[in-house]
Amino acid sequence: MGEVEPAFIQELQHRPKLCVIEAEEIPVIDLSPVTKEAVSEASSIERLVKEIGSACKEWGFFQVINHGVPLNLRENIEKASRMFFSQSVEEKRKVSRDERNAMGYYDTEHTKNVRDWKEVFDSVAKDPTLVPLTPHEHDDRLTYWTNSSPQYPPHLRSTIKKYVEETEKLSFKLMELIALSLGLEAKRFEEFFVKDQTSLFRLNYYPTCPSPHLALGVGPHKDVGALTVLAQDEVEGLEVKHNGDWIRIKLIPNSFIINLGDIVQVWSNDAYESPEHRVVVNSEKERFSYPFFLFPAQETEVKPLEELINDQNPSKYRPYKWGKFLVHRFSTNFKKREVDNIQILHYKIK
Ligand SMILES: O=C(O)CCC(=O)C(=O)O
Numbered sequence: 001m002g003e004v005e006p007a008f009i010q011e012l013q014h015r016p017k018l019c020v021i022e023a024e025e026i027p028v029i030d031l032s033p034v035t036k037e038a039v040s041e042a043s044s045i046e047r048l049v050k051e052i053g054s055a056c057k058e059w060g061f062f063q064v065i066n067h068g069v070p071l072n073l074r075e076n077i078e079k080a081s082r083m084f085f086s087q088s089v090e091e092k093r094k095v096s097r098d099e100r101n102a103m104g105y106y107d108t109e110h111t112k113n114v115r116d117w118k119e120v121f122d123s124v125a126k127d128p129t130l131v132p133l134t135p136h137e138h139d140d141r142l143t144y145w146t147n148s149s150p151q152y153p154p155h156l157r158s159t160i161k162k163y164v165e166e167t168e169k170l171s172f173k174l175m176e177l178i179a180l181s182l183g184l185e186a187k188r189f190e191e192f193f194v195k196d197q198t199s200l201f202r203l204n205y206y207p208t209c210p211s212p213h214l215a216l217g218v219g220p221h222k223d224v225g226a227l228t229v230l231a232q233d234e235v236e237g238l239e240v241k242h243n244g245d246w247i248r249i250k251l252i253p254n255s256f257i258i259n260l261g262d263i264v265q266v267w268s269n270d271a272y273e274s275p276e277h278r279v280v281v282n283s284e285k286e287r288f289s290y291p292f293f294l295f296p297a298q299e300t301e302v303k304p305l306e307e308l309i310n311d312q313n314p315s316k317y318r319p320y321k322w323g324k325f326l327v328h329r330f331s332t333n334f335k336k337r338e339v340d341n342i343q344i345l346h347y348k349i350k
């Protein structure tokens with residue numbers, strides 16, 4: 001990517017100041033009580049659940065250490081991703097996403113109608129993944145998203161598969177801890193993912209940017225799924241909005257950055273919120289990141305859980321069909337439009 005074209009330029013209020021607020025840090029959570037071979041004492045799990053609960057309430061963002069995902073899988077992803085993005089745009093476009101299949105390469109994503117300074121390669125965790133053919137409410141036709149296989153590096157597909165299997169296990173463990181922290185059964189969320197989950201794994205590449213004060217790698221947004229498990233290289237750039245300030249996330253080597261998505265916000269009936277975040281780019285260093293987005297099965301009707309609503313705390317959302325929401329997002333994120341994208345706010349009961 002060369003000079004900053006108008007499509008990338010953020011409105012004044014969204015332009016990053018590039019001075020980093022170091023005052024606060026997101027919580028760091030040690031997952032050893034649930035990842036160690038030996039069975040942990042109930043009290044240490046209870047403590048962990050409390051920590052997760054306060055991190056979800058206070059930030060919706062935290063880092064995890066001793067998470068059980070082998071370091072070499074992650075190193076392999078980093079190497080393969082650098083090899084893939086180092087190719088010419090023509091080569092990368094050979095595995096471009098298209099109208100029929102949303103998986104593959106692209107560099108045209110817009111967040112809130114401004115183009116992001118990034119390139120992306122998307123894969124589904126379960127290949128093929130069942131999704132609605134169109135976002136239209138009364139169209140019941142389904143289709144499959146499938147993974148594309150770049151020729152270079154030749155092992156990219158298998159490297160992603162191994163990494164995703166382990167990250168997915170971590171995300172299920174985290175969902176159990178989140179369920180417990182809400183006073184639910186540990187396996188409460190399992191039914192939404194066991195069959196036909198639509199989870200997605202993304203390779204993000206943020207090239208150096210000549211004007212990092214005008215553009216963003218990813219504009220301010222909230223993740224739409226249940227949970228995001230993010231790995232990244234050593235270049236910082238991710239920021240979370242906390243009490244009105246953008247807080248830069250400091251890196252801990254080999255940790256994962258976890259954030260809640262909109263679906264957990266709806267399931268919890270706003271007990272937990274999906275945090276707003278963005279990615280600032282850099283004029284000297286390129287950056288790579290690897291989010292795994294945990295998404296439920298397409299037929300899931302997303303609504304506040306029965307156990308978490310009552311007369312004093314009635315449901316704050318109308319139900320929505322996850323598959324339709326997902327496909328709507330994917331069909332509208334790639335060009336500048338006059339209207340805002342679909343949001344959970346559209347389902348909020350006023
Ligand atoms: O690159 C990052 O650090 C985060 C990217 C992100 O927020 C996203 O892809 O949704």
Ligand SMILES: [Fe+2]
Pocket residue numbers: 221222223277
């Ligand atoms: Fe995000």
